[in-house]
Amino acid sequence: KTNNKNSLDILEVYRNNMQQLLSARGNSIRFGCRLIALKPKQVLALQQRLQQQLFPKYQKRFPAQTIYATGYSVLISETSLGIETTQYQSLVLSTLLIAILIGVVLRSPRLWLLAILTNIATLLSFFNSMAWLGISLNLYTVVLVAAIVGIMVDNTLHFLVHYQHQ
Secondary structure, three states: OOOHHHHHHHHHHHHHHHHHHEOOOOOOEOOOOOOOOOOHHHHHHHHHHHHHHHHHHHHHHOOOOOOOOOOHHHHHHHHHHHHHHHHHHHHHHHHHHHHHHHHHHHOOHHHHHHHHHHHHHHHHHHHHHHHHHOOOOOHHHHHHHHHHHHHHHHHHHHHHHHHHHO
16 A cells, blocks of 8 residues: 555656656657667667567557667767778778878888888787787777877887988
8 A cells, every 4th residue: 555645756756757758849759778788780780670670560550750769879889880990991091191101201112111011010910919819899999009000100210210310
């Protein structure tokens, strides 16, 4: 048995929670779920399954409504995968630009070839180590790769310019 005060408290909590779920005009409802420890591809696969299997059932019941799967998890997953795919393109482009700049700074085909081969070997060994250890490209490792490329080129130029002056 509940007394009247407890019933009013429960009703007040229900109203407060419903205000968070209802839009300001009251014409749409938001449902949420927490996704814990899913990788970006898993989140987007779940979103796709919802859109293909679950949403059409509700669309038949409520034809005037549009159903979306959105939220922080979807946003971060799409961003992460977008960065991952463009990272390869930007890595190739930056390697080509760096190769040109190293050639301009060193003005020696032999030193240029040495610098390019060592930098490419370093990048390949880094990516092979990541693959061997099971580390995938994500938002954090992309930043690490960019920092490593910057440090690698900086050290290469310092060493070869110093070597050239000796």
